[in-house]
Amino acid sequence: MKTENSIHDILKLEQAIATDFAAFYGCQRVKVMKIAIDMDNTLTDELGATLRPGITDFLETLSLKNQLFLWTNSKKARALEILKHHNLRKYFDTIISREDYDPEGKGIPKDLRRYDFDILIDDDPAEIQYNVKNKKTGILVESYRKSKVMDKDELSKIIKKYKL
Ligand SMILES: [Mg+2]
Numbered sequence: 805m806k807t808e809n810s811i812h813d814i815l816k817l818e819q820a821i822a823t824d825f826a827a828f829y830g831c832q833r834v835k836v837m838k839i840a841i842d843m844d845n846t847l848t849d850e851l852g853a854t855l856r857p858g859i860t861d862f863l864e865t866l867s868l869k870n871q872l873f874l875w876t877n878s879k880k881a882r883a884l885e886i887l888k889h890h891n892l893r894k895y896f897d898t899i900i901s902r903e904d905y906d907p908e909g910k911g912i913p914k915d916l917r918r919y920d921f922d923i924l925i926d927d928d929p930a931e932i933q934y935n936v937k938n939k940k941t942g943i944l945v946e947s948y949r950k951s952k953v954m955d956k957d958e959l960s961k962i963i964k965k966y967k968l
Pocket residue numbers: 842843844845846926927928
């Protein structure tokens with residue numbers, strides 16, 4: 805099982821490789837935004853059964869210029885199953901699940917500072933407020949539920965507003 809420490813180690817290693825790579829080719833490392841994205845009611849409905857309309861295109865666009873992380877309070881096995889079912893695993897660098905940051909289910913917030921992430925996209929206002937309070941960027945999306953009529957421009961407005 806992946807522990808929180810191993811996620812830290814992997815992220816650090818990635819940073820080091822990217823910096824070495826840039827140095828080797830004598831170029832400046834372009835700052836890539838690290839974006840954490842929630843799963844339930846953000847990517848899919850709460851059962852993981854249906855996809856939020858437009859979410860695949862949204863992830864596709866975001867992943868061109870940014871590094872994406874799934875950050876879910878769900879257990880890892882369930883998260884992986886849902887991602888696989890909808891063919892979304894490929895968009896995410898790392899999956900951070902309940903076992904990684906809140907194994908005892910204490911309601912620990914998704915603190916972007918913990919992994920040096922830049923942005924959180926989530927349907928939970930409390931998670932967003934927590935990060936905004938800590939000077940990070942939180943983007944609140946409407947809670948998606950199966951068959952709910954969604955604002956079809958919501959995701960494209962986010963890409964434009966935050967230049968993602
Ligand atoms: Mg959610």
